[in-house]
Amino acid sequence: MNIAQTKQIDIVDFLKAIGCFPTKETACAAWFRAPYREDMTPSFKVNKNRNIWYDFGLARSGDIIDLGILIYRTHDISRVLKLIENAAPGIPVRARTFQPSSEGRNETLRNIRTGTLTSVALKSYLTSRGIDIEIGIRECREIHYTCHGKTYFAIGFPNIAGGYELRNLYYKGCIAPKEISVANTAKTALSCCLFEGFMDFLSYLTLVRQGKLLPPCRQPDLIVLNSVSNLSKALSRLKAYKKIYCFLDNDDAGRKAVDLLREMNTVTVYNVMEAFPYYKDVNDLLLNKKRMP
Structure with missing residues (x-):
């Protein structure tokens, strides 16, 4: 297997x-x-x-x-x-079942409230992912909502359209609209770092704070796709840079995204994760969780 x-x-x-x-x-x-x-x-x-x-x-x-x-x-x-x-030679593999999109699930979310990240459970989840708590509190929000009459809460990461990526130990979804996120924007930035998800973005900031990873350039913009399928939404913004440093997953989707960016020709594109082939993504790099690429 x-x-x-x-x-x-x-x-x-x-x-x-x-x-x-x-x-x-x-x-x-x-x-x-x-x-x-x-x-x-x-x-x-x-x-x-x-x-x-x-x-x-x-x-x-x-x-x-x-x-x-x-x-x-x-x-x-x-x-x-x-x-x-x-x-376990006799165990059948799990059947792949259809899951509605995050946007579809969002229709059932009600009574959405946002605030400062204070939940012990959510902080514990960030800690289990190796994320510096101060960074998590600074970059994220705590979101409370109801779904089918039950109350839930999750870490919320804002995007440029007013929506949020949602994450806790048991749930991964979003509050529409689904969009990219942009952080650390400087008017004169000529370069950017590109991430697939916000956990990789938080992991990058944590690694930099810990001195385990040097920023690829001085004061780059930081852009989070919130799904590699959002790349098309980011292209017009990405074309404005001279250099793009990709911290995308070490998988086929991540490599195809890098290839697509390189086709723009006007931008120099670096696949930073090529230097870490035994790590699936930036969070695995933070946790030193090696696996086959």
């Missing part, structure tokens, strides 16, 4: 196959004792809908491959994939 196929293996079924059974299970979630450490009180939760896990004891989350790294105590991804496949 390759990485994409392995990620479709149901985590709950995998844990049961290796002898770890839930202490509590509902239609949406299952609780376990963490399978890779001593855990007297079950603090390991699997979100069945998203097929991800969260360890409340370590404030750490991930997919089945991240789990395999911890269980088998190796960062050799090829070995992890093989061990997972061998441990």
